[in-house]
Structures are given as structure tokens and as C-alpha cells.
Amino acid sequence: xxxxxxxxxxxxxNHVYLRxxxxxxxxxxFNSLKHxxxxxxxxLGPLFSVEHSKRLIKSYLKLWDQREQFTYIIELLAGxxxxxxxxxxxxxxxxxxxxAEIGIWFTxxxxxxxxxxxxxxxIKIIGFDHLNLNRxxxxxxxxxxxxxxxxxxxxxxxxxxxxxxxxxxxxFHDVYVYSLLKKKKSKKIQLFI
Numbered sequence: 001x002x003x004x005x006x007x008x009x010x011x012x013x014n015h016v017y018l019r020x021x022x023x024x025x026x027x028x029x030f031n032s033l034k035h036x037x038x039x040x041x042x043x044l045g046p047l048f049s050v051e052h053s054k055r056l057i058k059s060y061l062k063l064w065d066q067r068e069q070f071t072y073i074i075e076l077l078a079g080x081x082x083x084x085x086x087x088x089x090x091x092x093x094x095x096x097x098x099x100a101e102i103g104i105w106f107t108x109x110x111x112x113x114x115x116x117x118x119x120x121x122x123i124k125i126i127g128f129d130h131l132n133l134n135r136x137x138x139x140x141x142x143x144x145x146x147x148x149x150x151x152x153x154x155x156x157x158x159x160x161x162x163x164x165x166x167x168x169x170x171x172f173h174d175v176y177v178y179s180l181l182k183k184k185k186s187k188k189i190q191l192f193i
Contacts, residue, residue, distance in 0.1 A: 006130040007067070016118040017082060018072040018126075021060050025073055026053040028084045037108045041144040043166055044105075060089075068093055070126070074106070074119050085110040088119050090127055090136075099135035100127060104147075112146065120154040128182045135182070139175040141166060151178045 010019040030053040032038055033046050047053045063069035070093075074086040086106035093100045102123060106115060127133045138156060140147040152158070156178035164172035 005067075005132050007070070008126045008130045011122050011126060012077075013118060013122065015077055016115055016122065017075040017077060018088060018119065018122050019075065020064065021057055021071045021073050021087070023054065023057055023061075025084070026050050026057055028073070029053040029056065029087070032084075032086075032105075032107050035108055037111070038105055041141045041147065041168060042105055043168060044103075063091075067095070070131075072123075074115065076110070076115065085115060086119070088123055090123065090131070090133075097135070098133045099137065100131070100133055102136055102138045104150075116146075116150045117154055120150065124154075124180065133182065135179055137177060137179045139165065139177055141168065141173040141175050143173065148176065154180070156180045 010017065012018065027050055030047050030050045033042070033044065033053075039046055047056065060069065060071040064071065069089060069091040071087065071089040071091075073084055074088055075082040076085050084107075086104065088102065088104040090100040091103060102120070104116065104119060104123075124136065127136050136156075138147070138151050139162070140151060142148075142161065157180070159177045159179050162175050162177060165175040166173050
């Protein structure tokens with residue numbers, strides 16, 4: 001029997017906010033995914049137009065409704081204004097095996113500023129505490145030192161390497177597979193003698 005799940009539209013730590021992607025995020029996605037530094041290790045972009053971005057968001061919202069993928073815009077609260085700084089997804093969900101993959105990216109101005117750690121900590125709460133997943137995993141191109149450092153800093157363990165797993169800019173790349181398992185509460189075992 002599956003444990004109940006709680007779909008989370010928004011979560012925050014009073015500074016970094018993750019909220020469900022919306023149709024009005026199309027310009028942000030389009031403009032953000034134009035940057036070569038954002039796309040270097042992303043198989044997603046660049047997007048060809050704002051219309052392309054709108055179609056992508058429409059597919060994300062459909063996947064959300066089908067409980068197959070949850071995509072969040074990452075926002076930073078500065079004073080009373082929220083700035084969009086990136087995106088994070090729980091995707092490739094398997095409810096039977098209670099696992100999902102994580103995909104994350106930031107706009108270049110927010111690289112290496114600690115927001116990745118906060119974002120992953122928030123997405124872990126969604127995955128483990130609300131969606132009742134047992135395993136989160138990530139794939140990082142072996143050249144992508146920023147992602148490797150981020151996942152390792154957040155407690156993910158390297159499980160292995162997949163050869164020529166992703167194609168980026170027409171070149172196949174090896175990836176490291178990272179995972180994080182839900183911490184289990186130990187159960188008392190009753191012995192019968």
C-alpha cells in the first residue's frame with residue numbers, strides 16, 4: 001500500500017522560495033536559457049522563442065497534474081521583492097519504487113552563492129517529507145564540477161559512472177550518478193523465543 005502524499009505548490013526558508021511553475025514564467029525561462037553558461041551541462045535549452053517556452057511550461061503543468069514531474073521556479077526574496085533565479089524539478093518519478101531525479105539550474109548571477117544548497121535542502125523536504133519518496137538521484141556530467149560539489153555538499157553519494165549517457169552540444173558525455181536515501185527510523189524488533 002502506498003503512503004499518502006502531499007503535493008507542495010510552494011516552500012521557503014523565508015529567503016529562498018520554491019513555487020510551482022506558472023504560465024507567466026515563459027519569458028524568464030526563455031531569457032535564462034539563452035545563456036551559454038546555463039546551457040553548458042543542460043540538455044533542456046536553449047529555447048527557440050517565448051512560444052517554445054510557453055509550450056514547455058504547458059507540458060510541465062500537464063506532468064504536474066499527472067503527478068509525473070514537479071517543476072519549481074526558484075525565487076530569492078530581497079526586501080519585499082522576489083527575484084527569479086533558477087529552476088528545480090523532481091522528474092522521472094517512480095511511485096512504485098518511490099524515487100525521483102533532481103534537475104537544477106540557476107541564472108549566471110546566482111552561481112556559487114549558496115542558493116543551490118538551500119534549494120536542494122528544500123527539495124529534499126518536498127521529496128522525502130511530502131511526497132514520501134525513498135530515493136532522490138541526480139546525474140551530473142563528469143566535467144560539471146559545480147553540480148558535483150553541490151550534490152556532494154548536500155549529502156548525495158556517488159554511486160557510479162554511466163558512459164556516454166547524455167548528449168550536450170552534439171557530444172556524448174559520461175555522467176556520475178548521485179543518490180540520497182531517506183533516513184529511516186529504526187524499528188524495534190520483537191523477538192519470539
